[in-house]
Amino acid sequence: MKGATASLALTAFGARGIEIVNPLETIRVGLIGSGWYGKRAPVEVVALCDVDRNILVEAGKLVSQRQPSGKTPRLYNDYRKLLSENELDIVLIGTPDHWHALQTIDAIKSGAHVYVQKPTSVDVIEGEAMVAAARKYQRVVQVGTQRKSRTQRKSTPHLIDAKKNVVDAGLLGKISHVEMCCYFHMRNQSNPPLEPIPEFLDYDMWTGPAPLRPYDGLPHIRWWRAFMEYGNGIMGDMCVHMLDTVRWMLDLGWPKKITSTGGIYVQKEAKSNIADTQSAIFEFDELNCIWQHRSWGTPADPDYPWSFIIYGEKGTLKGSTMKYDFIPYKDEASRIHKDVVYEREKYPEDLTEERIELNAAPATRLHMLDFLNAIDQNDRPVADIEEGHISSASCILANLSMKTGRSLIYDPEKRIVVGDPEATKLLQRAYREPWVHPDPDNI
Numbered sequence: 001m002k003g004a005t006a007s008l009a010l011t012a013f014g015a016r017g018i019e020i021v022n023p024l025e026t027i028r029v030g031l032i033g034s035g036w037y038g039k040r041a042p043v044e045v046v047a048l049c050d051v052d053r054n055i056l057v058e059a060g061k062l063v064s065q066r067q068p069s070g071k072t073p074r075l076y077n078d079y080r081k082l083l084s085e086n087e088l089d090i091v092l093i094g095t096p097d098h099w100h101a102l103q104t105i106d107a108i109k110s111g112a113h114v115y116v117q118k119p120t121s122v123d124v125i126e127g128e129a130m131v132a133a134a135r136k137y138q139r140v141v142q143v144g145t146q147r148k149s150r151t152q153r154k155s156t157p158h159l160i161d162a163k164k165n166v167v168d169a170g171l172l173g174k175i176s177h178v179e180m181c182c183y184f185h186m187r188n189q190s191n192p193p194l195e196p197i198p199e200f201l202d203y204d205m206w207t208g209p210a211p212l213r214p215y216d217g218l219p220h221i222r223w224w225r226a227f228m229e230y231g232n233g234i235m236g237d238m239c240v241h242m243l244d245t246v247r248w249m250l251d252l253g254w255p256k257k258i259t260s261t262g263g264i265y266v267q268k269e270a271k272s273n274i275a276d277t278q279s280a281i282f283e284f285d286e287l288n289c290i291w292q293h294r295s296w297g298t299p300a301d302p303d304y305p306w307s308f309i310i311y312g313e314k315g316t317l318k319g320s321t322m323k324y325d326f327i328p329y330k331d332e333a334s335r336i337h338k339d340v341v342y343e344r345e346k347y348p349e350d351l352t353e354e355r356i357e358l359n360a361a362p363a364t365r366l367h368m369l370d371f372l373n374a375i376d377q378n379d380r381p382v383a384d385i386e387e388g389h390i391s392s393a394s395c396i397l398a399n400l401s402m403k404t405g406r407s408l409i410y411d412p413e414k415r416i417v418v419g420d421p422e423a424t425k426l427l428q429r430a431y432r433e434p435w436v437h438p439d440p441d442n443i
Contacts, residue, residue, distance in 0.1 A: 027372075030078045030086060030112070032103050033094035034059035035088045044069055047086045049076040051202040052220060077202055079103055083110040090375070093117060095374040097231040101126035104141065104385075105133045105438050113375050115368070117144040118244075119236040119392035120385065122210075125428040127389035127396075128415055129438035134385045136443055142371040142381040143388025145244045156366075157341040160319060162324040163249050166336065172312025172327060175250060178289040179309045180242040182234060183299035188226040189270040192216045209435035216271070226272035228399075233274035234293045235260075236395045242308045243282065244383075244391040245319070246289055250309065254390055255289075256284040258400040259407040266296045280398040291398070399425050415440070 025265050027043040032051040045063045050056035056075050058282045062070040075084040083091070083106055091107035092114040093132060101121045101315065103260035114134075120143055121127040132263035132415060134141040166172065196223040197203045197215045204212070211229045213219075230239075246252065262278030276296060282289040292300075307320040315328040327337040368381065374381035393410070399406045400423055409418040 011089075028087060028089045030082055030088040030091045030107075031059075031073075032082065032091060032107075033095065033099075043067065044071075045073045046088065047074045047076060047082045049079045049082045051077055051206045052218070053200040055220075058110070068115050078205065079107065083107060083112075086348070088112045089413070090115065097236065098122050098221065098229070099208055101130055101438055102209065102435065104130050105443065108133045108137050108139045108237070108259070109127060109443075111139075113140040113371075115142045115371055117242045118388060119232055119395060120388045121392060122230070122232060122236075122431045123427060124393045124396055124410070125415065125440065126438060127393050128412075128440040129443060131386050131389050132440040133438075133443045140371065140379075140381055141372045141375070141385035143383040143385060143392075144367075144368070145241060145383045145388060145391070152346075156321070158324055158338045159245065159249075159266075159319060161317055161338050162326070165344065166317050166324075166326045167249050167310070168346070171315055171328070171334075172310060172317060173314035175310055175312045176287050177311040178246050178250075178287065179311070180239060180246065180291045180307070181300065181304075182238040182242075182293040182306045183297070184238070184306060186225075186234065186238075187270070187274060187276050187295035187296050188223065188268060188272050191271050198221075207432070209431040209437070211432060226270070226274060228273055231274075232392075232396055232399055233278070234295065234299075235275070235278055235280065235291070235398055238293065238306060239280070239291045239398070240391050240395045241321075242294065243289065243291070243394060244387070246308050247387075247391060250287070252287075252289075254282055254410065254412055255284055255394055255397075257281075257283040257409050258394060258397045258401050259403040260291075261405075262402050275402070278398075278402060279403070282394060328339065413439065 028050070029043050029045045030047040031045060032049045034056055043065055048056060048059055048063065050059065056077075058099045060072045060075050064070055074082075074086065078196050084126065088107075088110065089112060089113040091110075093103050093107070093114060095117075097119055098115050100119075104114050104116045120130055132143070133301060135140075160384045163394070194214050194216050203215055207360075209215070213227065213229060217223055219230070231237065256282065260278060260280035264273070264275060265277040267276040275389065277294050280291040282291070301307070301318075304318055304320050307318060310317040313329070315326060318325045319325070321340065323337065323339045328334045370382050373379070397408050397410055403426070404420075404423050406420065408420065408423055409420050410416075415427065417427065428437060
């Protein structure tokens with residue numbers, strides 16, 4: 001149901017030259033949110049769903065050209081029909097954030113394993129329900145944090161190296177401060193006029209459980225990211241990656257307390273209602289992890305505009321999707337630098353894929369192979385839904401802290417904000433009828 005931002009198409013299932021240990025004999029795949037690029041892979045994509053008919057038809061043609069059978073998948077406007085009319089082993093969900101929970105839970109109930117993009121949800125209780133569904137129906141659910149995932153197996157080679165050879169090797173010493181940031185100018189600054197809904201787009205279905213905004217252009221061509229109605233702002237889009245990385249590297253669970261301030265301080269002229277400036281503190285035992293984003297001005301460090309910095313008593317580790325640097329406290333000769341691993345020579349087709357992120361391609365391949373192996377081995381994947389939920393919910397709680405003006409302490413066992421009934425009510429947002437919010441106690 002989304003055109004051009006987080007779709008995986010056939011990339012999701014490996015690539016030539018990578019062996020899958022004990023692969024599934026038959027992999028029947030359904031894709032919700034048909035996306036924009038794919039690769040050849042030994043799977044059968046049997047069904048596609050998108051509310052944009054033009055994108056759906058185009059995706060069907062692309063898949064038919066690339067999968068071994070040459071068959072065009074069955075095409076759907078409504079994901080519920082896709083799930084009810086096909087027996088699927090795996091469902092890929094590449095829709096905007098406001099659809100993730102319902103589609104993941106429904107796919108799990110249909111018997112499929114699920115790959116879902118990050119953040120996992122738009123409210124905290126949605127995420128709790130997703131975890132409950134995965135556990136109840138014993139399905140593998142992998143979250144799209146492939147550049148940064150928890151557990152000893154990882155999907156981004158240079159960050160695996162940083163964890164192993166810097167953090168785990170003890171080169172940082174005691175760690176008690178982390179900084180994370182994003183200074184990309186990624187907040188949409190436009191003010192498009194209202195216009196008629198095009199006949200090829202089912203805007204009501206695209207909106208689903210979210211509030212129905214007046215139509216002012218194709219929302220699924222990234223325009224939806226400008227609005228809190230559909231997502232979690234830059235906090236949920238970019239901080240979730242870095243927080244997930246830091247949690248993985250330092251073996252962290254839920255934050256003890258979350259505090260955030262911010263708002264629209266500079267870019268007031270646009271329709272966008274996401275914060276252009278936001279700071280957050282995620283407190284752990286003897287460790288504060290601080291986030292900062294600005295969608296204006298210059299980055300604090302031009303070499304690391306979207307990054308994390310882990311400060312230890314013996315040195316500092318800077319990391320991003322592109323590289324890492326270890327800077328020792330005293331011995332300059334012990335500095336370490338590693339760059340992202342590209343696979344241009346091994347997979348030259350990467351160079352011809354439209355809008356592909358070359359630095360992310362190796363991570364995506366490894367992430368999806370891990371997903372398949374987790375299914376085959378009846379194990380949890382590197383970015384299991386529970387870990388994705390913790391990182392996503394922490395970012396959502398930061399937004400709620402900014403909204404309420406108070407620090408929040410979340411109790412995941414009771415699913416409440418401790419001592420704050422008003423904030424507790426905000427853990428679950430209202431759904432537009434006739435859609436019904438999932439209940440983690442009644443999945």
